[in-house]
Structure formats: structure tokens, C-alpha cells
Amino acid sequence: MFDTLIIMLDATLRVSTPLILAALAGLYAERSGIVDIGLEGKILGSAFAAAAGAAVFGSAWIGLACGVLASIVLALIHGFACITHRGDHIVSGVAINTIVAGLTVTLGLDWFGMGGQTPTLSGDQRFTEITLPFADALRDVPVIGQIYSNLLSGHNIIVYLAFLMVPATYWIIYKTRFGLRLRAVGENPHAVDTAGISVAWIRYRALIVCGILCGIAGAYLSTAHNAGFLKDMSAGKGYMALAALIFGKWRPVPVLFACLLFGFLDAVAVRLQGVVIPGMGEVPVQLIEVLPYVLTVLLLAGFIGKAVAPKAVGRPYVKERA
């Protein structure tokens, strides 16, 4: 039983990683007042670019750089539409998602000719598991050893990075000048403008950070979690991250727990695949996969209190006649 739990929690960490990165990405965007439904597209675009880069150059790190770059470009397009041209945030985000879904497959076919996939990655083309110090030695110590060696050790570097990003984000948001301005611009851009700070520049910077984090999430999917790019491999992770962001009320630590919860449900879904419950037959996996969304709706509907979004989120900033 304990072993099963460790295995499930281990899977939870792996599945949660892209969610955490994407949700934190969304946190920067939305705290600055930009609704980013395009998280999904950025993850997918980055997954493709990372796998392609890794396949061509033979390095997971170069792949990561390609993924991050692609994601930043997409974030800047979103910024250009929403900040510079005051477009509708949802429309722009959906457009990015749609374009990326088609573009990745098209480019994949053209470049690799493998039905839209990238070549299978191996060796240095992937991020491999890191064994923490003494993990092997401690493996046989009951409980603590198992937790350390089997749960905490043996993940790739991006998993550790994702978890480190949570305190880092907390620190940036609450303890730095950039964070103060970021929070202010999402609440009352007029106050920021009259304080002599450029609203657009802060929002662009927030979107660049958002792009970087989504880029890492995408690269994780194709070069760490899997060994190559598959069509639509982001599979709604961007939307789930958005749900986790709302669930976590736009705060780094609660967002982490929301992501872990969703990741755990995902791990349960995988675990329950093919399991037969007496009298009911096989558990429909779809039922469990839908749980995170159902949970979000239910919990937001009354159990965790009102989720108060940054006040200016989704609203283009226009200087008004004072």
C-alpha cells in the first residue's frame, strides 16, 4: 500500500510539473492584467520547437532554448495584440492556440516527414533523471529512505526547477520592485501610469516571463516527460493550468497545491486505467480525467470562497480624459 502511494505521488510530481510551470506563467500574465488563455498554445509550440531543436542539434539544452524562444515569440504576439493594439485577450489567446495546433503539425510534416511527429529522442537529446546524493545508499531505509530515494530522487532537472519556481515567484511578486509594479498594474493601471511608470512595458515584461515559463513547460513535455513531439501533446494542460491559477486565487503557493491536486487526480486516472470494479465494470478513464475541471467548478462555486481576480485583468488600458 505504501509502495503504491509512493508510486502515485511520484507520478503526481511528474504530471504536475508542466502544470506548475504553466500556472505560474499564467500568474505573471494575469497579475499584470493580461488574460492568457494562450498558455495551451505556448506549451504546444514550445514542445514542438524543443523536440525539433533537440533532434536537430542533439542537445536537450538547445532544445529547451528553442522551446523557450518559440514560446516568448508567441507571448509577444499576444502582447502586441492585447497591449499595443488593445485587442480582446480571449480572442488573441484562442487564435494563438489554433494557429499553433495547426502549425506544429504542418512544420513537423515538412521538416521530418513523420506524420507530424518529431524523431524519437534519445540520450543527450532528452533531459534524463538525476539521482540525488546518497539515494541509492538510503533506498533500503524504511519510509524516509523510500520517500527520499523513490519519490524525491530520480527526476529530471525541470521537475526540480518547477518546484523551485514557486518560492522564486513568491519572492519576485511580493519582495521586488518588479513584483510591486506587476501587482499594481493588474489592479489599477491608472495608478501606475500616473506614478510615471509605463503600463505597456510592465505588461510586456510579464508576458516575457510568462513565455519563458511556458517554454520550459513545453520542453518538459517533449524532451523530458516524453521522447519527442506528438500532435496535440499539450492535451489541455494549458487550460488546466488556468483552472489551477483561479483555484489558487492567483497566489504562488496555493497555485502549487492546486497543480499538485490536479496532477494527483491525473495520476489516479492513469492508475485506474483498466481496473475493474465489481458490479460496475471497467472504470471509465474519462470520468476521472474530467475530475479536475469538475472539482474546479464545484470548489469555486462555494467551497473556497470567492476567487477575486486582479481588478484590471482582461481590460485594455486606455488613457482616459482625467
Next chain:
Amino acid sequence: MTNNKTPYAIELRDISKRFGAVQANKDICLQVPAGTVHGIIGENGAGKSTLMSIIYGFYEADSGHIEVDGQIVDIRNSQDAIKAGIGMVHQHFMLVENFTVLENVMLGAEGGALLQQGMDAARAELKRLAHEYSLDIDVDAVVEELPVGLQQRVEILKALYRGARILILDEPTGVLTPQEADHLFRILRSLTEQGVTVLLITHKLREILASTTNVSVMRQGEMVAHRETANTDKEELAELMVGKKVRLKVDKDEATPAEVFLSAKHLSQLDSQGVKRLKDVSLELRAGEILGIAGVSGNGQSELLNVLSGITPLDEGEIQFAGQTITASAPKNAAELRDLKMAHVPEDRHKMGLVTGFEAYEAAVLGYHNSDAYNGKILMNRKAMLEECNSRMAAWDVRPPNPHLKTANFSGGNQQKIVIAREVEQNPDVLLIGQPTRGVDIGAIENIHEQIVKLRDSGKAILLVSVELDEIMALSDRILVMFDGAVVGELDAKDADERTLGLMMANAYNEDQKGAAQ
């Protein structure tokens, strides 16, 4: 102006600014000696706020320049203004509501990439400022939990923290109680004692006289006069503000007021901030008369119209209309009142009178769109709507007479005719009409005025709200003057002249002057 050896703290030369067709500021010149409170007074829309936005870098002037301490400064954005030592307290506070006082004050002047150090410094500096100017505040309080007066104090502290030597306050007392306002003026006085120069923008004469050294008057985008406050009085300022305008002539016979159609008793209303906008207003509206409501804009006329027409509920008092009693606990909404034959032409036709994206024939039935005349069994009766619109356009001389033109594309006067025609053609018993000729050209004004008089002569009751004194005097049979949410005077139109009304509008009309006027 006085001869002042030291350079002026701030000097404006020939500032002009145009928004599309509106000349918001025209060749504005202003000299403000250091360490004084300088009032800028004018009616709403006179261009005061635009001018201040130019000084603070929110807009760039089309021409002209600004000097601070004798040096020409180039102010392109708020940052430049802050650097030049100019601080602004906006009419609508520029505060992040879920931030603490400290965070709000620091925003934009954090003193480094990390907050901690700057926070300690800001805390110390705020303590010093609080001591020096007696501006005490709990720096760790969250702004949205503070009363309005203290929020304003945060705005002042923000400016001082940035080293402002020139402080602009835009309508600072609009949201304050009289006590808070008095306290503000004490603060301003102590600021000037420390060498800060204050520009006070307001349309309230009392505040100008109570707190300024000099005063400049703006009217329709122009600076029309400069006075030392000690050498002027309410009377003169009111006249300068309102100005002498070309008298409009309306041919009408003596009114024959009959039975009371609408009576309001002790109406009061609070705004969302809890400030009383309407104070114990009582009035009677009789068949066959036009009752004019005069007043400087923003003294409760809009609230009165909204309450009478059912757009906003009243907080105290009662309205008797068409055999019904309307109170706070038994309200009637605008649609119900329409059914009782009360029509309303709102003050702002773009926001409340029309849907500017609608075609004329659609706009022409708004508010009456559920009426049987325009509806078939399931769908709306487009043909009936079009016919109605066509006949009204002919009767009211709307140009171009095209029912399919979007209302946004008609001129102001023709838009207004569409709105007034819509309300009048329903044959109401009571017509509430706000600013009937705002932004309307001369020809259309005459036409609209004639129609209003015609409606009166057919035995209807009309309540006219206008900030145009000429219009009030030309149309009304009886005039009520509003000031600060209350009715402060009533005149028969025959006894009304500009001077008396101006004094009443400034609430400066006491018994002595009444005697002198007669």
C-alpha cells in the same frame, strides 16, 4: 497680477489643446507665485481638468509651454512632471485599492530593485512628512479600508514623497464631507507655509474664497479673468464663471398652471460613497407649466432627474405621481413610470438616451419597444417602426431623414430631436428633460424650444434641467435653484435675472442682496 520679484512657481504660456472638434483649452496663460494657493474655477467642461492634465503630462499641449521656477520644462509624461516637482491629487484617486498605504506611496519610487530597503526608508520618510505637515496615517492600513478623506491624504503623501513642490488638486472636495473638506484646507495652508505651491481646481465658490490667495476663472476653454481672492467676491466670480451669453428668445404666452401632476416631498439620495447628493428636495409640478431647475452642474440636478425618472432609487422622501406613491420601500423603475406616462429625455444622450450603434428607427422606439404598436405576435413589427420613424423625422425635421442611418452618424441636434421626438410623441403627462440643447446647433435649439412650449400649451407638465441660464430663463415659468444637492431658491420666471440666479447658484444670495436686487 501682483508684482512678484521671485520667479513664479509655475507659469503657463499660451497653452492650447484640441480634442477633435472641441477646443478644450485655448491660449491659456497663468502665473502662480510660489507658496500660494491658487484657485482655478469654472463650470464643468470649462477645460480645467484638461489644463491640469497637461501640466501633469497626461496630455501634451498642441502649443504653448510651461515654466517651473522660471525654467522652461518639457513635460511629455507623468514622469517628467514628477521630476519637475509637480504632484497631482486626482479627482478619482489613483490608488491601488488592495495595497497598503506604504505600497501605494512607494509605487514608482521604490528606491531599488528590492522592496525591503526602500520600504524602511519610505516608512521613515512618511513619518517625517506626517510630522511636518500633520498628515497622520497608518502606513500599513489597506487603502480600500480607509475612509475617503484618508485615501485623499494618501494621494497627497504620494506627491510629497516624490518631492512635489507644486501640488495640483482636482476637485478635491467632491467626495469629502464638509468637515473633511475643512480639514483638507487646513492641510493645504500648512503646506504653503512650508513653501509648497497649491493649484486648486474646483467649481465651488465657497472653497475658492475660503482657501485661496489668487483665483483664475475659466470659461469654455479660455482663461477669462485673474483676481486676488481678497479683492473679489462670490458675486463677481459667479458672473465671470457663467458669463453673459446671447439671450435666446422664445415666444410663449403666460402659463396657466392647473392641477399638480407630480409632487415630490423631502427627497434624499446617497451616492455609493455615502455622500448625500440630494438633500431634502421638495417640488410640485403642475399641468401646463415648465419648471426650470437651475444650478451649476454637479449640484444634484442629475440625481434629481435620475430619482424622478426611476433610474436610481431614492433613499428618503416620497413622490406622488399618477395616483401612485413612490418611496424607498415602494420604488418604481423607469419602465413602470413610462407606463404611467412619464417621459424622460436624459441629460447625456450618448450614454443614456441612445444606443449609438442602433439605426435611427430602432433608437426611436427605445424604452417603448415592448409597446403593442411595435410588436407582432412573435417578432417586432419592423414596418410599423419604420413608418413611425419616417413620420416623426418629417414632423421634427430630422436630417438626413433616413431611418436606417446609425444614430451615431447624426449630428448632435438631430440625435437630440430623435430622442425628444420619441418621448414627446408618446403623449406623456410629465416630461423630464435634461440639457435639451447641449451640443445642439442654434437652428435646432429654436425648434426644440418651440416643441417644449407646445407640449406645455397642450396641458402637460415639464421639468427642465439645464446648466444654460439663458435656456432656463427663456423657457421656464417657474425656476428652482439647486446648490449642493438642495433647493436653495425659487423664483417666478418674471422676476429672474442673470445676477440673481447666479448668486443663488453660488448660494451667495442672502436677504440683504435680495433687498438690493429689488
